[in-house]
Amino acid sequence: EVYLVDSGGGLVQPGGSLRLSCAASGFTFSDYWMTWVRQVPGKGLAWVAHINPDGSEKEFVDSVRGRFAISRDNAKNSLFLQMSRLRADDTAVYYCARGHWWFEAWGQGTLVTVSS
Amino acid sequence: DIVMTQSPDSLAVSLGERATINCKTSQSVLSSSSNKNDLAWYQQKPGQPPKLLIYWASTRESGVPDRFSGSGSGTDFTLTVNSLQAEDVAVYYCQQFYTTPRTFGQGTKVDIK
Numbered sequence: 001e002v003y004l005v006d007s008g009g010g011l012v013q014p015g016g017s018l019r020l021s022c023a024a025s026g027f028t029f030s031d032y033w034m035t036w037v038r039q040v041p042g043k044g045l046a047w048v049a050h051i052n053p054d055g056s057e058k059e060f061v062d063s064v065r066g067r068f069a070i071s072r073d074n075a076k077n078s079l080f081l082q083m084s085r086l087r088a089d090d091t092a093v094y095y096c097a098r099g100h101w102w103f104e105a106w107g108q109g110t111l112v113t114v115s116s
Numbered sequence: 117d118i119v120m121t122q123s124p125d126s127l128a129v130s131l132g133e134r135a136t137i138n139c140k141t142s143q144s145v146l147s148s149s150s151n152k153n154d155l156a157w158y159q160q161k162p163g164q165p166p167k168l169l170i171y172w173a174s175t176r177e178s179g180v181p182d183r184f185s186g187s188g189s190g191t192d193f194t195l196t197v198n199s200l201q202a203e204d205v206a207v208y209y210c211q212q213f214y215t216t217p218r219t220f221g222q223g224t225k226v227d228i229k
Contacts (some may be wrong), residue, residue, distance in 0.1 A: 035218075045158075045166065045209055047218035061217045096166050101213040102156035104177065106165035 002026040002105040004096050009110030016086050016114070022096030022107055023080040030054075030074040031102035035082050038092035046092075049081070050100045064090075086114045104113070118142050118212050122221035128229040135197040137212035137224045144190045154214035157195045159185055160223075161206045169208075170195065191200065202228060 008020040022034070035050040049060045049070040058070050069082040079096050091114045097103035119142035129135045145154045153173035158166035168177045170186035173193055179221040183198040197204055205228060 003145050044223050045160075045220040047216075048219070050216075050218075066147070100218075101154065101168070102168055102171040102211070103158075104171075105166045108167055108168075 002098065004098065004105055004107035006096050006107035006110040007106065009094065009112045011113045011115065012086055013116050014087060014114055017082070017084040018086065018112060020056075020081040020083065020096075020110055020112070024077045024079065024096075024098075029072075029077040030053075032098050034072060034079045035097045035100055035103060036070065036079075037095045037097055037106075039095070040092045040114075041104055041111075048094070050080070083112070084098065086112075088114050090114050104110070117214060117217055118145065118219050120210055120212060120219050120222045121209060122208075124224060125222070126147065126225040126227065128227045129197075130136040130229045131202065132199050132229075134145045134202070135199075135200050135226050137195045137208050137210075137226070139188075140186045141191045141193075141212055141214075141219050143214075144213035145212045146190050147205040152211070153189050153193070154187075154212055155188075155193055156211045156213065158183075158211065159206045160206075160209065197226070200226070200228070 003025045004022045012018050036048040051058050051070045067085045071080045093109040095109045096107045098105040121140045123138045155173045158172040160166040185196045188195050205222045207225050210217045
């Protein structure tokens with residue numbers, strides 16, 4: 001069975017940094033594109049970024065480009081989202097998801113709160 | 117960016133009746149290379165991550181009950197839940213994968229009448 005476990009969220013001040021992780025199991029991680037999606041509590045879903053299987057292709061939504069970095073460690077079956085210069089409007093639950101067209105598996109999400 | 121507009125924002129349906137959710141895209145998501153519509157549907161229950169229901173507008177994900185069906189092409193799509201069950205109470209989202217950024221509809225909340 002496919003498992004994705006998100007971690008690394010927490011409370012951070014505006015302008016701060018945070019690194020999210022997603023641990024994958026139950027499938028050959030290095031074969032799949034991976035994606036980060038976020039959701040403001042009580043609101044809708046928003047695509048953040050995705051990365052191809054070998055990590056050579058990455059795309060970001062305009063609002064995070066230049067502030068967020070996506071990466072992966074295929075040897076450790078892990079996906080990462082390095083977030084810097086965080087703003088209040090980055091506050092959300094962040095989900096990792098498998099795929100880059102549709103998303104057939106999701107982590108449980110990790111809450112990032114940007115507040116002073 | 118492709119704007120996704122769902123209607124209605126919420127609806128209440130009696131148990132055993134049909135729920136119909138619409139999704140309109142600001143431009144066609146019909147891929148000329150595959151001749152398939154690059155649209156997916158998800159179900160999200162409170163406190164849970166989304167669950168994939170449908171991709172390519174009408175292909176049901178493995179394990180999804182056949183009371184869920186998707187239809188439409190180009191810019192207009194529909195998710196139909198036949199014979200609504202109590203466990204179908206959720207928010208439903210459409211999503212396009214025709215281009216980046218991937219974009220989602222605002223969600224439609226389905227309740228029991």
